[in-house]
Every structure is written in structure tokens, then in C-alpha cells.
Amino acid sequence: MGGRTKAALPLGDTTVLGQILATTAALDLPRLLVTGTGPVDADLAPLLAASGVAQTGDRYLDSGPLAGLHAAFAATAAQRVLLLACDLPFLSLEFLLWLLEQNQEVGSVVPVDAKGRLHPLCAVYDANCRADMEKALESRQLRLQNFLRAIGARQLGPDSWANLDPHGQLLTNLNEPEEYEAARQWFASR
Secondary structure, eight states: OTTOOGGGSEETTEEHHHHHHHHHTTSSSOOEEEEOSSOOOTTTHHHHHHHOOEEEEOSSTTOHHHHHHHHHHHTOOOSEEEEEOTTOTTOOHHHHHHHHHHHHHSSOEEEBOTTSOBOTTEEEEEGGGHHHHHHHHHTTOOOHHHHHHHTTOEEEOHHHHGGGOTTSOTTOOOOSHHHHHHHHHHHHTO
8 A cells, every 4th residue: 555554545526435434434433543552653543643533452462453442441430332343334324223233143253255254353252251341352363253263253144235235345445555445436437
């Protein structure tokens, strides 16, 4: 991505982070931005400040998204956390509401795509997983996919949410320059 933080990349008339914040604004949940343990990237700092969303940092050094989930639970008394990566610009409010609804029936829930991949950075985690999370962090078992399996998270197959993904892009993240360029063009055409 040219050395730039994905969240700060331009996307239509906003940024990737701006798009995610706009999508989540209507959720009846407190929002929190979790940053790593190091200094915030110069491209991202002004966006975070302008967002008006509370922020917290990881408490476990170099422990990836699992540390971010831990930081989110540590910063709130909420029974559940909707964990979203900063590079999922195609998420819709309807899908997120549906995902949260699925969590009301059982503990943690995670969507699974058509290729059978879990999407742990677009999942709802129940507070009942906190003790297991602490153990995983302490033992450096940091892969969120393994953590979701260990806590018995309900896996939501693509057939259960296909009607919420008319463009087939819902869980597309921006890991490669080509993915970002395609997203940029899609948002520019809207």
C-alpha cells in the first residue's frame, strides 16, 4: 500500500477508516478504536483524533489482534465486542446488525466465507471468552482462528448471510494494492 496505513487510505470522499466508522455509527453500541503498543502512524493520528471515537492501546506487546480484543474488553464492561479490522470497507449496517443478532442466541460468532475461511476480524466475541483469551495471550497462542475454534464460536456459513452480500464483497479486506485499487474504483463509481 505504498507504506501507508490501510485505515488512512482514501476511499471515495473519505478514508477506509471513515467508511467503517460511517457504517458502524448507527449501531447501538459504544465504539472504540484499538491501536497497537507503538506510536500511531503519522497518516492515522489525525484521523483518529478527528473521529471522536474513544481509543485504547494494546496491553500485550506484539500480540496482534488477540491483544486488540483483550484491550477492547478491558476498556468496556460490555458483555460482547464486535471486533472489526480497519480494512473491511464493504461491511454494511444490515450485515453487522444480523451478526449481532446471531450473537444473542449463543456466545461468540464468526462468519465463514465460501472458501471455508473464518473471519475473526469481523466477529462478535462474548465476554465469557475472557479467561480463555488471557490464557491464550499468556501462552502466546495468538492466532484468532485457533482461538475461535478453542472457545467453540458458532461458525456462520456463507449461505446464512448471502442475501446480505449482493455484490460478493462484504468480507473483502484490503491486503494487496490490487484489492485497494478495486475498492477505490468501486467507491468512486457510487
